[in-house]
Amino acid sequence: MSQHPPLIFSGNSNPQLAEEIAKRLKLHVGKALVTEFRNAETRVEIGENVRGSEVFVIQSICKTPTGKSVNDALMELLLMIDALRRASAARITAVIPYYGYAKQDKKTKGREPISAKVVANLLKVTGAKRIVTMDLHAAQIQGFFDIPVDNLMAMPVLCNYLKKEGLCDEKIVVVSPDAGGVHRAEIFAKRLNSSLAIVFKRRPEPDVSEVTDIVGDVAGRIAVIVDDMISTGGTLARAAEAIKARGATQVYTVASHGVFSGDAVDVLERSGIEKVIVTNTVPLDDVEMHPKFAQLSIAQTFADAISRITTNRSVSELFSGEEPAKMDRPVLLPEPATIG
Numbered sequence: 001m002s003q004h005p006p007l008i009f010s011g012n013s014n015p016q017l018a019e020e021i022a023k024r025l026k027l028h029v030g031k032a033l034v035t036e037f038r039n040a041e042t043r044v045e046i047g048e049n050v051r052g053s054e055v056f057v058i059q060s061i062c063k064t065p066t067g068k069s070v071n072d073a074l075m076e077l078l079l080m081i082d083a084l085r086r087a088s089a090a091r092i093t094a095v096i097p098y099y100g101y102a103k104q105d106k107k108t109k110g111r112e113p114i115s116a117k118v119v120a121n122l123l124k125v126t127g128a129k130r131i132v133t134m135d136l137h138a139a140q141i142q143g144f145f146d147i148p149v150d151n152l153m154a155m156p157v158l159c160n161y162l163k164k165e166g167l168c169d170e171k172i173v174v175v176s177p178d179a180g181g182v183h184r185a186e187i188f189a190k191r192l193n194s195s196l197a198i199v200f201k202r203r204p205e206p207d208v209s210e211v212t213d214i215v216g217d218v219a220g221r222i223a224v225i226v227d228d229m230i231s232t233g234g235t236l237a238r239a240a241e242a243i244k245a246r247g248a249t250q251v252y253t254v255a256s257h258g259v260f261s262g263d264a265v266d267v268l269e270r271s272g273i274e275k276v277i278v279t280n281t282v283p284l285d286d287v288e289m290h291p292k293f294a295q296l297s298i299a300q301t302f303a304d305a306i307s308r309i310t311t312n313r314s315v316s317e318l319f320s321g322e323e324p325a326k327m328d329r330p331v332l333l334p335e336p337a338t339i340g
């Protein structure tokens with residue numbers, strides 16, 4: 001669409017991931033000042049000519065490694081898009097590896113906002129012409145946008161890791177930690193050639209979970225619980241406890257987004273879970289490094305998607321095969337590839 005090579009910019013939430021993605025595309029992260037005024041308002045200044053260029057802004061809506069809030073990350077993203085639009089970029093794609101506010105995708109009781117829709121409106125109004133994200137908490141959030149949304153999957157990267165660790169076939173059972181995650185777990189079970197079980201949970205109040213039932217046979221098998229995100233860690237800790245009580249020999253967990261709120265790391269560390277595997281859609285502090293946790297890089301998946309978007313090739317093809325596409329190898333972060 002543009003005569004110029006695509007440009008990549010990053011806010012403060014995923015600078016390392018943005019560098020990795022740019023490197024894989026043989027590009028560099030464009031110069032941009034993304035900081036604060038003394039009054040704590042977000043200050044943005046794009047440091048390169050973007051006129052007529054296709055531009056990708058990489059920014060998860062999550063806490064930043066520098067300690068800025070979820071809302072700061074969102075504001076940085078919006079102001080960067082606005083600055084790029086006013087600087088005459090030809091097309092702006094918001095690359096949001098982790099789409100925050102996604103859990104607030106419906107009213108669960110009266111007088112609540114639908115925050116995921118508000119975020120979608122803001123992105124659209126500021127000038128995003130396309131969204132690239134990963135494992136949206138609910139796929140139907142795509143419908144909150146009237147612009148194209150590419151909802152990528154961490155599944156090939158996570159499955160490759162599990163296969164390399166020998167966690168596949170009949171010795172494992174893939175477990176969905178709630179009814180809402182069954183479709184995702186089914187895809188993993190198919191890719192890993194294993195059986196499926198479902199944990200049913202209820203939330204007596206926000207951020208608290210209780211297991212009510214388990215369907216499927218977990219006895220004598222290694223359970224691999226598959227979830228989209230880990231927030232307080234309660235869902236996985238409770239599910240692991242219940243599955244072990246039903247005779248699972250070990251419990252592993254994989255999730256696309258390691259949000260780890262509050263004391264989640266301690267909760268998971270104290271749990272009977274062998275290993276907690278997440279991707280780097282949400283950055284994790286070095287101080288949190290712990291052997292029970294592993295973080296896999298999904299930079300190649302985003303690089304592949306960006307490359308396909310700029311050349312008008314299919315993005316869904318990346319996820320259609322039994323094995324990931326050639327460029328889609330999972331890449332472990334430098335050792336120790338652990339967080340905690």
Ligand code: R5P
Pocket residue numbers: 177178180181207209227228229230231232233234235236
């Ligand atoms: C729930 O619908 C999600 O798929 C996750 O299970 C949930 O967000 C995890 O939250 P937490 O770690 O706080 O239990």
